[in-house]
Amino acid sequence: MPSRTPYNMLMRAMPLARLSPGRTALVLIDIQHHTTTRGEGQDAEARLRGIAGEFDEYYQQAEAAIRNVSKLLAACRARAIDIVHVVKADDGNVSRQFRLGGLTLPNAESASDDIRPEAAPQDRETIIPRGVYSPFSTSDLEAHLKARGVETVILAGMLANVTIALAAREAADRSFDVLVVHDACASETLEWHGLTMQGIGGGGIRVLWAQDILDMLEGTRQ
Amino acid sequence: MRRVRTVLGDILPEELGVTAAHEHLYCDQRLCSEPDFPRKVEKMVLLDTDLIVQEAGYFHEAGGRAIVEVTVHGWGRDVKVLSEISRRTGLHVVATSGFYVEDCLPAFVRDSSVEALAAFLVSEVMVGADGSPSRAGLLKAAVSRARIEGAEERCTRAVARAHLQTGAAITTHTSASSRFQIDGGNAGTMFLDLFEAEGVDLGRVIIGHCDENADLRQLANLMDRGAYVQFDVIGKEHWLLDTTRADLIAGLLDRGYGHRLLLSTDRTRISELRISGGKGYDHVLRKFVPLLKDRGVDDAALELLLVTNPATIFSMPFPIQEETHHE
Numbered sequence: 001m002p003s004r005t006p007y008n009m010l011m012r013a014m015p016l017a018r019l020s021p022g023r024t025a026l027v028l029i030d031i032q033h034h035t036t037t038r039g040e041g042q043d044a045e046a047r048l049r050g051i052a053g054e055f056d057e058y059y060q061q062a063e064a065a066i067r068n069v070s071k072l073l074a075a076c077r078a079r080a081i082d083i084v085h086v087v088k089a090d091d092g093n094v095s096r097q098f099r100l101g102g103l104t105l106p107n108a109e110s111a112s113d114d115i116r117p118e119a120a121p122q123d124r125e126t127i128i129p130r131g132v133y134s135p136f137s138t139s140d141l142e143a144h145l146k147a148r149g150v151e152t153v154i155l156a157g158m159l160a161n162v163t164i165a166l167a168a169r170e171a172a173d174r175s176f177d178v179l180v181v182h183d184a185c186a187s188e189t190l191e192w193h194g195l196t197m198q199g200i201g202g203g204g205i206r207v208l209w210a211q212d213i214l215d216m217l218e219g220t221r222q
Numbered sequence: 223m224r225r226v227r228t229v230l231g232d233i234l235p236e237e238l239g240v241t242a243a244h245e246h247l248y249c250d251q252r253l254c255s256e257p258d259f260p261r262k263v264e265k266m267v268l269l270d271t272d273l274i275v276q277e278a279g280y281f282h283e284a285g286g287r288a289i290v291e292v293t294v295h296g297w298g299r300d301v302k303v304l305s306e307i308s309r310r311t312g313l314h315v316v317a318t319s320g321f322y323v324e325d326c327l328p329a330f331v332r333d334s335s336v337e338a339l340a341a342f343l344v345s346e347v348m349v350g351a352d353g354s355p356s357r358a359g360l361l362k363a364a365v366s367r368a369r370i371e372g373a374e375e376r377c378t379r380a381v382a383r384a385h386l387q388t389g390a391a392i393t394t395h396t397s398a399s400s401r402f403q404i405d406g407g408n409a410g411t412m413f414l415d416l417f418e419a420e421g422v423d424l425g426r427v428i429i430g431h432c433d434e435n436a437d438l439r440q441l442a443n444l445m446d447r448g449a450y451v452q453f454d455v456i457g458k459e460h461w462l463l464d465t466t467r468a469d470l471i472a473g474l475l476d477r478g479y480g481h482r483l484l485l486s487t488d489r490t491r492i493s494e495l496r497i498s499g500g501k502g503y504d505h506v507l508r509k510f511v512p513l514l515k516d517r518g519v520d521d522a523a524l525e526l527l528l529v530t531n532p533a534t535i536f537s538m539p540f541p542i543q544e545e546t547h548h549e
Binding site for chain 1: 436437462465473
């Protein structure tokens with residue numbers, strides 16, 4: 001697994017994030033049945049192909065990640081931190097690549113129904129459907145966060161090696177401090193997860209554990 | 223009457239025994255051209271005959287009796303070496319004529335017509351290969367992109383026409399880096415379309431590398447058209463887990479496709495051999511067969527996959543029908 005990142009050595013240290021209410025948002029991506037529940041959505045297609053076993057590692061990661069998402073949600077809700085649920089769905093603006101990929105997406109109008117019960121949205125929480133890889137590129141996610149004065153985005157969800165990695169870079173490009181929660185994300189395989197978490201840090205993006213975030217919310221660490 | 227053409231001579235199909243349908247015993251990818259961009263990927267090089275005799279010996283010890291060696295002219299095939307390996311191991315070895323991917327085509331292919339290429343292949347099956355009287359018993363076509371085009375199309379048509387003249391079966395290299403650019407995960411359908419247009423009986427065609435990016439529906443379609451589907455990178459779990467391969471095969475057996483399946487490991491590198499801690503040529507017999515048994519695959523089905531199907535597809539009509547020239 002690669003470890004040296006010479007380019008990061010050129011960068012000045014980024015300021016540490018402070019998770020204060022009003023300046024922080026928890027952005028959850030694809031904590032939904034289509035992407036995380038066996039027998040539904042993408043797993044149904046895998047079964048038709050005869051390759052469902054290929055996804056065992058992913059679904060094991062996803063279940064563990066969702067347990068940590070529940071903890072993050074509870075802690076963030078207790079501190080009135082802004083919460084956004086990004087959900088893979090057909091919002092009428094599905095990218096050509098998604099359409100060619102052939103996976104049928106849940107309907108955007110009922111997207112909230114597809115969210116896993118462990119992450120069921122509460123009043124005043126925002127649901128943003130995405131029919132593209134990046135939750136930033138076609139939605140009003142950036143405007144939503146900036147209107148609330150958010151400076152730091154906590155990212156968790158699936159797939160870490162595709163959408164989380166892209167969303168982290170896009171958030172950093174939009175001047176947010178980004179905290180990716182290693183054990184509240186899942187990648188295609190454990191190997192990909194390790195590579196992704198190792199490769200994503202730097203340039204305004206930090207990779208932390210769920211307990212780190214909980215401690216930061218408690219104010220016991222930065 | 224049929225015969226399997228091995229490097230040491232023709233044998234009866236029932237003499238073949240437990241067969242690895244797609245392996246390399248002697249090859250050198252350094253003979254192929256490739257882009258300059260630095261890569262750390264270990265090339266496909268097997269040149270240590272003593273080592274291969276030892277490694278193929280493990281296959282023999284595990285019950286293996288025949289290896290189909292699918293290296294072709296252009297990247298180091300030498301039927302004289304294959305004959306030596308066959309003699310020293312006691313394994314039947316079937317050599318292959320045909321063409322690999324464009325980067326590995328011999329220089330003469332660039333300026334040769336389909337007819338000239340076919341004549342070259344027929345000569346390797348009928349007369350001898352690599353300056354030796356040992357003959358090839360199988361033909362191979364390959365694609366490196368998501369379409370069969372250019373030199374690879376000429377070579378594939380030549381393989382089809384050589385097949386029509388010799389009766390030797392056709393095996394195919396269908397996927398590699400293009401496997402995510404083709405619906406179903408491999409170029410099997412394209413190969414079958416082309417071979418059908420050339421007048422080939424699709425029951426004499428093997429679609430290789432079906433277990434790199436598998437789709438049960440695609441595999442069933444290929445077999446419904448008569449072709450053999452080959453799981454030939456067993457053990458290479460960076461593409462597909464062996465447990466998934468076993469699930470797929472068990473599923474295909476349940477659907478009645480057992481008579482069209484072949485198994486192998488496609489060893490091409492020292493790092494894949496037992497001496498390097500790799501899985502070796504005997505991986506199917508030692509490790510994969512137990513996975514199949516765990517899924518309820520019985521001895522009769524295993525006999526089909528490992529013995530009966532290879533004996534059927536790799537045997538040629540005898541005497542060979544030289545008068546069936548392609549127009």
